[in-house]
Amino acid sequence: MSRIQVSCTVNGDPVDFLCDADGSLLNSLRDELGLTGVKEGCGTGDCGACSILLDGELNCSCLIFAPEAEGTTITTVEGLANGDHLTPLQQCFLEGAALQCGICTPGVLVAATSLLNHNPNPTETEIRYALAGNLCRCTGYDKIVRAVREAAAQIRETSA
Amino acid sequence: MTIAEDPATTAPGYKWVGTRMIRPDGFEKVTGRARFGADLKLNGMLYGHVLRSPHAHANIVSIDTSEAEKMAGVRAVITRADFPAPSGPAGDQDLQRNAMAREKVLYEGHVVAAVAAQTRGQAKAAAEAIKVVYEVLPHVMTVDEAMAPSAALLHPNLMTKGIDPAPTGPSNVASRALYQGGDLDLGFAESDVVVEGTFTTKPVHHGYIEPHAAVADTTPNGRTTLWCSSQGHFTMRAMSAKVLGWEPSRLKVIPAEIGGGFGGKTTIYLEPLAVRLSQKAGRPVKMVMSRDEVFRATGPASGTKIVAKMGFKNDGTMVAAELWMAYEAGAFAGSPAGAGSMTALAPYTVANFLIEGFDVVVNKPKVAAYRAPGAPMSSFAVESLIDEAATKIGMDPIEIRLKNAVTEGCQATYGPKFPRIGFVETLEAIKNHPNYQIPLGPNQGRGVASGFWFNAGLNSSATVHVNEDGNVIVVTGSPDIGGSRASMALMAAEEFGIDAARIQPVVGDTESVGYNDQTGGSRTTLATGAAVIEACRKILADLRGRAAKQWDVPLDKVEWVDGQAQHVDGTQPPLSLEDLAKGWNRTGGPLTASAALNARGVGSAFSTQVVDLEIDPDTGHVTVLRYLTAQDAGRAIHPSYVEGQLQGGVVQGLGWALNEEYIFDRNGKMENASFLDYRIPVASDMPMIDTIVVEVPNPGHPYGVRGVGEVGIVPPLAAVANAVEHAVGRRLRDLPLSPVRILDAILNKDC
Numbered sequence: 001m002s003r004i005q006v007s008c009t010v011n012g013d014p015v016d017f018l019c020d021a022d023g024s025l026l027n028s029l030r031d032e033l034g035l036t037g038v039k040e041g042c043g044t045g046d047c048g049a050c051s052i053l054l055d056g057e058l059n060c061s062c063l064i065f066a067p068e069a070e071g072t073t074i075t076t077v078e079g080l081a082n083g084d085h086l087t088p089l090q091q092c093f094l095e096g097a098a099l100q101c102g103i104c105t106p107g108v109l110v111a112a113t114s115l116l117n118h119n120p121n122p123t124e125t126e127i128r129y130a131l132a133g134n135l136c137r138c139t140g141y142d143k144i145v146r147a148v149r150e151a152a153a154q155i156r157e158t159s160a
Numbered sequence: 161m162t163i164a165e166d167p168a169t170t171a172p173g174y175k176w177v178g179t180r181m182i183r184p185d186g187f188e189k190v191t192g193r194a195r196f197g198a199d200l201k202l203n204g205m206l207y208g209h210v211l212r213s214p215h216a217h218a219n220i221v222s223i224d225t226s227e228a229e230k231m232a233g234v235r236a237v238i239t240r241a242d243f244p245a246p247s248g249p250a251g252d253q254d255l256q257r258n259a260m261a262r263e264k265v266l267y268e269g270h271v272v273a274a275v276a277a278q279t280r281g282q283a284k285a286a287a288e289a290i291k292v293v294y295e296v297l298p299h300v301m302t303v304d305e306a307m308a309p310s311a312a313l314l315h316p317n318l319m320t321k322g323i324d325p326a327p328t329g330p331s332n333v334a335s336r337a338l339y340q341g342g343d344l345d346l347g348f349a350e351s352d353v354v355v356e357g358t359f360t361t362k363p364v365h366h367g368y369i370e371p372h373a374a375v376a377d378t379t380p381n382g383r384t385t386l387w388c389s390s391q392g393h394f395t396m397r398a399m400s401a402k403v404l405g406w407e408p409s410r411l412k413v414i415p416a417e418i419g420g421g422f423g424g425k426t427t428i429y430l431e432p433l434a435v436r437l438s439q440k441a442g443r444p445v446k447m448v449m450s451r452d453e454v455f456r457a458t459g460p461a462s463g464t465k466i467v468a469k470m471g472f473k474n475d476g477t478m479v480a481a482e483l484w485m486a487y488e489a490g491a492f493a494g495s496p497a498g499a500g501s502m503t504a505l506a507p508y509t510v511a512n513f514l515i516e517g518f519d520v521v522v523n524k525p526k527v528a529a530y531r532a533p534g535a536p537m538s539s540f541a542v543e544s545l546i547d548e549a550a551t552k553i554g555m556d557p558i559e560i561r562l563k564n565a566v567t568e569g570c571q572a573t574y575g576p577k578f579p580r581i582g583f584v585e586t587l588e589a590i591k592n593h594p595n596y597q598i599p600l601g602p603n604q605g606r607g608v609a610s611g612f613w614f615n616a617g618l619n620s621s622a623t624v625h626v627n628e629d630g631n632v633i634v635v636t637g638s639p640d641i642g643g644s645r646a647s648m649a650l651m652a653a654e655e656f657g658i659d660a661a662r663i664q665p666v667v668g669d670t671e672s673v674g675y676n677d678q679t680g681g682s683r684t685t686l687a688t689g690a691a692v693i694e695a696c697r698k699i700l701a702d703l704r705g706r707a708a709k710q711w712d713v714p715l716d717k718v719e720w721v722d723g724q725a726q727h728v729d730g731t732q733p734p735l736s737l738e739d740l741a742k743g744w745n746r747t748g749g750p751l752t753a754s755a756a757l758n759a760r761g762v763g764s765a766f767s768t769q770v771v772d773l774e775i776d777p778d779t780g781h782v783t784v785l786r787y788l789t790a791q792d793a794g795r796a797i798h799p800s801y802v803e804g805q806l807q808g809g810v811v812q813g814l815g816w817a818l819n820e821e822y823i824f825d826r827n828g829k830m831e832n833a834s835f836l837d838y839r840i841p842v843a844s845d846m847p848m849i850d851t852i853v854v855e856v857p858n859p860g861h862p863y864g865v866r867g868v869g870e871v872g873i874v875p876p877l878a879a880v881a882n883a884v885e886h887a888v889g890r891r892l893r894d895l896p897l898s899p900v901r902i903l904d905a906i907l908n909k910d911c
Contacts, residue, residue: 039369042835140849
């Protein structure tokens with residue numbers, strides 16, 4: 001089976017990669033582009049560890065065929081920070097100990113980024129529903145919710 | 161040294177211990193740079209795929225790999241023929257048989273063969289082309305089925321241990337644990353109130369988000385490097401070597417970051433398969449489980465059946481307790497029935513008791529340790545009955561526990577006397593918290609439960625180096641599963657009296673640091689931390705000696721204060737760690753020290769929790785309104801990560817109580833092997849988890865640390881059941897308390 005060439009923009013860089021017609025975007029991001037910050041927890045869209053922004057919208061990259069990425073703009077966890085300058089979300093996760101093992105963290109950060117892009121002042125309930133597709137087995141979510149709330153406040157303060 | 165030789169400081173003036181530094185590995189983990197088990201890629205790497213049993217119990221008549229071996233991209237195929245025949249103690253043989261099936265498969269998902277090929281797709285296609293002829297056997301799925309006189313036997317030679325006289329024939333019962341004291345008949349005769357019931361729990365999975373992964377690279381001369389995410393790479397080395405028939409030293413195991421374990425990554429699955437495939441193919445091999453495989457072939461925690469009876473005086477005094485408990489082991493012996501028996505009544509003084517715990521094999525995956533293994537189930541039964549007794553007597557549930565709570569000097573039901581412990585303090589903390597006074601509305605209930613779990617000590621090693629710039633490297637062999645690098649850095653900073661940011665904690669591979677047992681048993685901050693402290697103190701002694709030499713004064717004239725050597729009379733300018741490091745050429749060479757210890761007598765962990773919940777009378781759905789946990793941490797080295805352990809344990813326990821269960825069809829095949837159908841708590845299911853860290857220092861640790869990782873999962877099962885009872889007026893004794901069970905209880909209230 002011949003492989004398909006895909007061109008897209010990932011974390012600001014124009015990239016090309018080859019993929020099988022039925023290959024997942026998750027596998028291409030990890031294996032072809034070396035973006036192993038995108039994690040696979042289930043491969044069935046249930047855990048959110050592979051969350052990315054595809055043209056600005058939150059998606060599970062395991063549920064997207066790699067050829068569908070043609071012409072899109074993708075952000076992964078690797079594209080959130082600017083060098084060593086972390087985003088307020090990343091910084092608040094560190095300061096608030098909102099991660100334990102860290103495997104869900106990339107997906108949670110991407111999902112939370114999406115939430116704050118759409119809703120700069122979410123309630124606790126809105127945060128919990130926005131992150132309901134991102135499983136975390138370590139934290140019990142308490143410190144994650146607090147970190148997102150704190151980051152939202154900081155972003156609002158900066159942009160005010 | 162045993163860590164008890166250096167008693168806890170009771171009036172601490174700590175500078176670093178108890179602070180909330182940003183974890184040293186944090187930047188990597190929020191930017192996607194941290195390398196977990198599945199993230200490694202080597203040149204020439206092949207991909208492995210496992211062929212698993214579709215049957216719960218069957219003889220393997222034949223395995224034909226000839227077609228698979230000829231397929232495109234295939235470089236190696238392995239079966240039972242590629243591993244030595246099981247030998248050694250029974251536990252080792254079980255390990256070998258679980259890693260690769262021999263004469264028969266014992267559960268759906270049992271490994272039958274594995275393939276390495278150039279692509280994942282090729283490996284999967286070839287595995288599916290292996291022809292296996294099975295002779296299907298009758299299977300047993302529950303302890304009731306397995307213990308029935310006519311039950312199909314999993315193992316022809318399994319004789320029950322712990323029974324006198326010894327049995328004359330095999331059964332599915334591997335062992336019986338027995339703990340007893342006083343006179344049970346007398347105890348029940350003295351009781352004013354007797355409560356009893358049969359409780360069941362289903363197998364539940366740890367649900368770590370990272371599936372198991374391993375990469376093996378065997379060079380032609382036989383040396384092998386294995387990268388894997390585990391709770392203990394030294395144990396992975398030892399266990400893999402047993403299956404491979406090698407000396408452990410032939411393997412070097414490099415720890416990847418671990419994406420959750422909770423006990424489930426304390427044993428091998430893919431590791432020996434990847435090594436043998438790599439050896440056979442002459443290429444590196446990577447293997448990663450799917451979520452489906454994780455469910456079907458790893459863990460879970462035991463399903464249980466517990467028959468319990470307890471007697472109380474009218475003043476709340478617990479005078480008798482009888483527990484008959486059967487724990488599913490899965491396909492091989494080794495359920496935590498013993499630990500469940502030891503912990504069941506441990507929080508309480510009870511004069512007359514009999515606890516029997518049975519380890520029962522069934523045709524399910526072999527259970528793995530899961531956070532306080534065995535304790536949540538036995539505690540579910542005991543704490544439910546205590547609640548029933550409190551209701552009957554008309555006593556507050558905290559008061560009845562205070563009435564019976566163990567304190568320093570009490571003898572535990574499992575034998576030893578407790579040193580200083582903080583159980584009563586957890587009960588008082590809940591009692592005095594405003595949450596406990598909030599009035600409840602209709603369909604709402606409040607449930608209280610407590611729990612006990614051990615702290616393991618075991619073996620730990622650490623090596624500490626001072627760099628030439630005066631910064632410090634701390635190498636341990638304990639995987640960091642939830643912030644232990646931070647706790648090691650804080651303890652080392654405290655010892656040296658320098659900024660914690662100047663400490664670089666490292667998790668070393670099996671060739672870079674002395675042996676370490678696993679990160680498990682709530683032991684790492686406690687025991688590995690003690691090794692770090694001891695290694696630091698060796699260097700500090702060395703540093704004082706070098707300062708004394710430099711000043712030409714006796715050693716007792718030199719003290720170490722705030723990161724520098726000071727003359728007690730102030731007659732010399734201080735020598736900082738940087739000064740001494742820079743000058744090591746003149747004073748005896750580089751500064752390094754190692755410590756290794758076998759930590760014993762390390763303490764006990766107690767937790768008390770209260771949940772408020774509301775039940776939807778139309779659907780049976782439970783909403784957790786608020787949750788409060790109080791746990792004795794001894795001394796919280798990094799309070800944020802202590803709180804995180806407490807909160808995470810609670811939420812895992814809530815999943816166990818409310819939703820989680822393995823569901824099998826009549827053929828013994830799991831029907832819900834996905835995160836869609838096996839539903840762990842999601843963010844929108846949970847409230848904030850209000851958390852009280854009680855600090856009653858552990859007298860056996862230099863800083864008073866107690867392990868905090870596990871006990872938090874013990875109380876939620878009974879706390880929820882107790883709250884449901886108060887909300888709907890029915891006692892439910894079968895977990896999980898899913899909507900269908902609760903709705904049934906509401907609809908059949910008068911039955």
